[in-house]
Amino acid sequence: MINTANFLSQLFNGLVLGALLALISSGLTIIYGTLGVLNLAHGALFMLGGYAGWLAFEYSHSFILAVAAGALFVMVVGVIMEQVIIKHFYSRPDEDQLLVTFGLSIVFAELIRYFFGSLSKKVPPPDIFGGITNMGFMVYPTYRLALLGIIAVALLVLYWVLYRTRIGMIVRAGIEDSVAVDSLGINVYKVFTLVFGIGAMAAGFSGIVYSPVVAMSPDSGDAILVQTFVVVVIGGVGSFPGAILGGLIAGEIISLTSMVNPAYSMIMLFVAMTLVLVFRPRGLMGSIGRT
Amino acid sequence: MSKFESTNGVSRRSALQISAAGGMVATGLGGVQWAMAQDKPKLGATWPEGSQGDTVYLGAAVPLTGTYAVQGADELKGMELAIEHINTNHELMKALAPKVNSGVNGKKVKLLSADSAAKPNQALQVSQTFIAQNKIIAMTGSTSSAVAVAMNKFAQREKIIYMAAISGSNDTTGKDCVRYGFRQGVYGEMTANAIGPILVKQFGKNRKAAFMTPDYTYGHTTTESVNNYLTKEGGWKMVTNQVSPLGTQDFSQYLTNIANSGAEFLINVNWGRDAVLSSQQAKQFGLIPKMTLVLPYQIPFIAKEAGVDITHGVYAATDFWWTLEDKYPLAKMFVESFHKKYGYRPEWGAENGYVSFAHWARMVTEAGSFYPPDVIKQWEKGETIPSLLGDVHYRPEDHQCVRPVIIVRGKEKKDMKNDEDFWDIVEIVDGAKVIQKPDAFGCKLGDYT
Numbered sequence: 001m002i003n004t005a006n007f008l009s010q011l012f013n014g015l016v017l018g019a020l021l022a023l024i025s026s027g028l029t030i031i032y033g034t035l036g037v038l039n040l041a042h043g044a045l046f047m048l049g050g051y052a053g054w055l056a057f058e059y060s061h062s063f064i065l066a067v068a069a070g071a072l073f074v075m076v077v078g079v080i081m082e083q084v085i086i087k088h089f090y091s092r093p094d095e096d097q098l099l100v101t102f103g104l105s106i107v108f109a110e111l112i113r114y115f116f117g118s119l120s121k122k123v124p125p126p127d128i129f130g131g132i133t134n135m136g137f138m139v140y141p142t143y144r145l146a147l148l149g150i151i152a153v154a155l156l157v158l159y160w161v162l163y164r165t166r167i168g169m170i171v172r173a174g175i176e177d178s179v180a181v182d183s184l185g186i187n188v189y190k191v192f193t194l195v196f197g198i199g200a201m202a203a204g205f206s207g208i209v210y211s212p213v214v215a216m217s218p219d220s221g222d223a224i225l226v227q228t229f230v231v232v233v234i235g236g237v238g239s240f241p242g243a244i245l246g247g248l249i250a251g252e253i254i255s256l257t258s259m260v261n262p263a264y265s266m267i268m269l270f271v272a273m274t275l276v277l278v279f280r281p282r283g284l285m286g287s288i289g290r291t
Numbered sequence: 292m293s294k295f296e297s298t299n300g301v302s303r304r305s306a307l308q309i310s311a312a313g314g315m316v317a318t319g320l321g322g323v324q325w326a327m328a329q330d331k332p333k334l335g336a337t338w339p340e341g342s343q344g345d346t347v348y349l350g351a352a353v354p355l356t357g358t359y360a361v362q363g364a365d366e367l368k369g370m371e372l373a374i375e376h377i378n379t380n381h382e383l384m385k386a387l388a389p390k391v392n393s394g395v396n397g398k399k400v401k402l403l404s405a406d407s408a409a410k411p412n413q414a415l416q417v418s419q420t421f422i423a424q425n426k427i428i429a430m431t432g433s434t435s436s437a438v439a440v441a442m443n444k445f446a447q448r449e450k451i452i453y454m455a456a457i458s459g460s461n462d463t464t465g466k467d468c469v470r471y472g473f474r475q476g477v478y479g480e481m482t483a484n485a486i487g488p489i490l491v492k493q494f495g496k497n498r499k500a501a502f503m504t505p506d507y508t509y510g511h512t513t514t515e516s517v518n519n520y521l522t523k524e525g526g527w528k529m530v531t532n533q534v535s536p537l538g539t540q541d542f543s544q545y546l547t548n549i550a551n552s553g554a555e556f557l558i559n560v561n562w563g564r565d566a567v568l569s570s571q572q573a574k575q576f577g578l579i580p581k582m583t584l585v586l587p588y589q590i591p592f593i594a595k596e597a598g599v600d601i602t603h604g605v606y607a608a609t610d611f612w613w614t615l616e617d618k619y620p621l622a623k624m625f626v627e628s629f630h631k632k633y634g635y636r637p638e639w640g641a642e643n644g645y646v647s648f649a650h651w652a653r654m655v656t657e658a659g660s661f662y663p664p665d666v667i668k669q670w671e672k673g674e675t676i677p678s679l680l681g682d683v684h685y686r687p688e689d690h691q692c693v694r695p696v697i698i699v700r701g702k703e704k705k706d707m708k709n710d711e712d713f714w715d716i717v718e719i720v721d722g723a724k725v726i727q728k729p730d731a732f733g734c735k736l737g738d739y740t
Contacts, residue, residue, distance in 0.1 A: 006551040013543045109356070118360035119596050120564060122571070132577040138550065141575040144543070213575070214540045214568060215596075219357050223540050258544035263506060263534050265544065 009138040010255040016144050018251020019151040020210060024224060025231040025243040026158055027202030033238030034171055034195045037086060037097050042203050043225030044105035049074045049204025050216030051112055054121040063126040067208050074204020075197045082196035087189070105221060113218040122215035123208065143212050150209055155244060158202065162240060171195055230273045236286020245284055331662045334740055335450025341426035342661035346399045349374070349648070350421035352407035352414040352432035352442075353456065358538045359409045359434045359563040362590055362640045366434060366456050367404055368633050369641030373648035374402045376628075383624040387649035387677055390656035400652070407432055409537070411441035418442065422449065428661055429454065429651055434563075434640065435537070436460030436509035439474075446471040447737055450663055454647040457610070457640055459562070459588045461512035464691040465732025470739055471663065473670060473690045475647045475678075476639075477722070479513030480732075482588045482608035484725035485696035487520035489606060489718065490585065494556070496525045501554035501582070502532040503545060503569055505561050509588075510534070513560050517587045530554045535565070542569045546576045557582040562590065567597045574601050592638050594701060594713035602701035602713060609697050611642035612714055615680060622679040636711050646678050650685075650692075664739040683722070688729030690736070696720045 028042045039045075053070030057063065081104065089097045124130075125143035133142045162168040170191050173181045178188045207216065214220070227250060235246025253272050257265040276283060333339065341347060351370055354363035376384035377391050377400050384391055394400055403421050407414035414432050421427045429452040433439035439458035446453030447469040455463055455474040459482075464474050477485075500521065504510040514532060521527035531552040533545035546569075549557065557578055561569045566589065573579045579601060586593065586607035594602040613636040616623035625645060629637040637645075653676060655661060658669035671687035683694040699714035707713065 003551065006548065009547045009551065010544060013547050017541060017543065113356070113360075118355075118364060120567060132575075138547070139577050141577075143575070213572070215571060217360070217564060219360065219538075220540065222357075223538055255544050255547075259548065262545055262548070263536075266536065 005137050006259055007256075009140075010259045011252070012135075012138065012140065014252035014255030015248065016148055016251070017254060018248035019148055019155075020206060020247070021227055021231045021250050022244040022247025023151045023154055024203055024206045025228045025235065025247050026155065026240055027199040027206075028228055029232050029235070029238055029240060029243040030158075030162070030202070031196055031199035032232070033240070034174065034199075035086075035090065035192055037089070037196075038094065038101070039086075039199070040098055040101040040225065041081070041104040041108065042101075042199075042228060043221030043223075044108035045074050045078065045200050045203035045221070046207040046210075046224055047112065047216055047218065047221035048077060048108055049207030050123075050211040050220060051116065051121065051207075052204065053208030053211060054123050054216065057123045063123065066123050067205070070208030070211075071201050071205040074207070075201035077204075078200025079193055079197040081200070082193050086196065087193075105225075109218045109221065116218075118218060120215035120217040120220075121211075123211045125212040141213075147209060147213065151206075154202075154205060154209075158198075159240065161198070167191065167194065227269070230269055233273050233283055234276050236283025239283065239285040242283055242285035249284075334663060335448075336422050337426040337428055337449070337451055338661070338663060341428040342398075344398070346401050347395070347661065348401050348403055348421065348425040348427045349651075350418050350425070350427040350430045350432075351402060351404040351456075351644075352417040352430070352438070353404060354409040354434050355406040357408045357410075358565055361592070361596070362457065362563055362638070363407070363409070363434050365592075365638040366640030366644045368629070369637060369644030370402055370404070370431065370648055372629060372632060372641070373645045373652075374400050377648070377652050381628070383621060383628060384649060384652070386621055386624075387646070388653035388656055391652050392656075395652050395655045396659060396661060403427065407434075407438055409435040409438060411435075411438050414438045414442055415445055418445065422451070427451065428663075431456050431644070431647060433458045435507070436463055436512075437507045437537075439463045439472075440467045440508060443467055443469045443472040450740070452651070452663055452666060454651060456647065457643050458509070459513055460508040461516060461732050462508050464689045465512075465734055467508075468689050468734035468736055470667060470690075470736040473647075473650075473685060473692075475650060475692045475694070476610050476643045477588075477608070477694065477696045478691075479509065479588060480516040480727050481696050481722060481725050483513070483516035483520045484727075485718075485720040486585075486587050486606060486608040486698055487517065487524060489698055490521065491525035491527075493606070494583065496527070498525070498527045498556060499530045499552075499554050500527055500556040500558050500585075501530055501549040501552050503542075503549075503557065503559045503561050504532055504534045505565055506534045506536050509562070510560050513588050514558075517558060517560070527556075535561070535569075537565065539565060540568060542572045543576070545569070546573055546578060549573075549582075550576060550578060554582055556585055558585045558587060560587060562588065564596075566590065566593050570597050570601050590639060591699060591714055595711070599701065599704045599707070599713065603703045605701040606717070607699050607701070607714070609699060610639040611637075611679070612639075612697055612699055612716060613637060613711070614714070614716060615697065615719075618719075619680055621677065625679050642679060650676065650678075667739060680719070686726075686729050688736075689732075689734040691726070691729075693722045693726055695722050696725060 049070040052073035053066040056069030057066035129143040129146040174188045231246040235242030254265045257268040405417040431454045433456045436458045439455040453472045459478045504514040589607040616626045654669045658665045675682045698718040
């Protein structure tokens with residue numbers, strides 16, 4: 001079934017999937033790069049974004065409000081998480097951080113299951129992005145096309161915040177030398193709380209904009225978390241451009257492999273990750289990592 | 292995640308055992324047990340310990356998280372209702388198992404349940420805990436045939452009766468059958484032979500079909516059965532078979548392959564949330580309604596989750612649908628009783644859980660014993676017994692219940708009489724006519740002791 005139409009279709013599929021993985025991973029990698037926390041609750045935050053957006057949509061029937069609600073709610077959850085729990089774990093061993101964030105992911109999923117049951121929930125795409133678009137070489141759901149644009153804008157905004165604003169500068173300086181930044185009279189820890197909130201918001205935003213494509217269920221975060229981590233490892237832990245590159249590579253590997261044999265797509269993704277770890281342990285664009 | 296309803300049962304039972312030692316011979320029941328202890332020596336993990344207190348325990352490892360969580364929760368409700376009815380002599384239970392009398396064989400029945408996440412290792416772990424802590428005398432679970440097959444082997448090793456809950460693989464009572472395993476529900480081969488003639492009659496011969504298959508024993512055996520039927524009897528051609536892992540979220544790559552395959556039919560063997568997501572995304576990609584969707588082994592509540600715009604006009608084979616209450620009085624009693632307790636109409640899983648437990652209660656009370664080989668031999672008499680869908684029987688050769696397969700077609704929204712009226716019953720297919728010969732899939736049951 002490998003013909004030009006199918007190849008182009010899968011190439012495009014990989015781009016959309018890759019963009020989504022890039023956006024989710026960017027949040028994970030910002031948090032790790034800045035705070036050194038491997039947040040295993042990141043997938044659950046993605047799921048929470050989907051549910052918060054769905055709930056907002058049920059009341060408002062507005063896609064825009066749903067997206068805003070999903071992103072902001074998860075940002076608030078992220079800030080509370082950081083203030084109440086995570087900040088006590090900065091100086092603790094990595095395994096403590098992993099356990100506490102893993103525990104939080106279970107708590108979030110079970111809370112959602114308790115309140116909303118296990119039936120999956122989805123927000124319909126806005127009317128303007130409904131239906132199918134004929135792209136010549138393939139027909140494609142219009143919303144998935146729109147998603148590509150939405151994600152590109154979101155990534156640009158994130159990039160701008162991190163690399164073109166004062167906050168971004170403090171964040172990046174804080175990563176290098178938090179003591180020096182602190183001595184300049186800047187409260188690094190407040191900035192760190194904000195960073196956790198922004199990272200969480202990237203997950204929440206991804207969840208709600210992805211909801212029209214894949215209906216959300218309490219377990220939605222589990223599946224995406226694994227792929228997100230693979231993306232971060234391939235791109236380089238802590239690297240924002242790496243998350244984007246890793247996401248696109250992962251999306252294409254999954255899609256193009258499935259053209260030959262879908263059963264091998266996840267295996268090929270892990271093969272790629274292993275190769276990167278063997279030949280470039282810090283990931284393709286990482287500056288920190290295992291050596 | 293796990294829910295253990297009772298963890299102090301063991302100590303209470305220990306106390307009862309001590310007091311029973313003195314008083315056992317004095318009572319009629321005690322006399323029977325004493326005799327059993329002489330000619331029925333210790334067997335497996337829980338005989339005779341599991342049957343000695345005033346309560347016997349059943350263990351249920353059901354998926355409450357993951358891809359099959361919705362179905363697992365429904366299944367568990369059916370089981371809970373059955374246990375309640377066994378202990379309170381509900382008239383429905385008395386109709387299915389007449390010798391039930393405030394429990395079975397003079398003992399109350401208690402259900403222990405925990406999450407299996409539809410994973411074989413987790414189901415085994417949970418069941419092992421039930422054995423160690425509560426000496427369960429029967430087990431259930433599954434909703435994934437991978438779990439059912441693993442539990443079959445475990446049951447045979449531990450000598451504890453296992454009733455597969457929903458399990459669609461041909462292997463469960465086929466090549467992986469065991470003496471200690473029983474299955475009440477329908478499965479791939481039966482549904483293929485039931486829905487196949489309807490598809491060929493409705494859509495004609497020599498059509499092109501794309502299959503979507505979940506990558507484990509249920510998916511592969513069901514796809515094979517359905518494809519065999521359509522190929523041999525209808526001259527249909529499988530133009531592609533897209534195999535995806537259990538728990539897939541984004542089916543876009545698979546759907547893209549199907550879009551480029553030239554198929555006229557989308558035969559979706561995925562189940563649970565996989566079926567919901569893949570069908571929704573097939574519509575997003577414009578494959579539905581361009582291709583005709585068929586759900587050969589399906590949860591009827593997919594309509595509730597995926598939407599009637601996807602399921603209307605779709606043919607599906609299933610185990611139970613609540614409007615069967617119009618035809619079967621026992622089904623009506625079940626639906627009313629369930630609806631009253633849980634606030635919605637029962638799904639296939641609930642029916643499966645309820646009837647499996649009712650049949651277990653019937654066998655145990657008819658045998659008048661908990662000794663596993665006695666109970667198994669009672670089952671293997673193959674007697675005609677009632678179910679919610681008329682009389683059925685279990686085949687002694689492979690422990691499969693011979694029961695009807697229900698073919699449904701999705702209703703349009705305007706035709707729905709209430710918010711759960713998703714399907715028309717197209718046909719109730721006699722199980723005996725669509726089941727394969729007992730040895731067709733290589734079943735060899737194994738030993739009693």
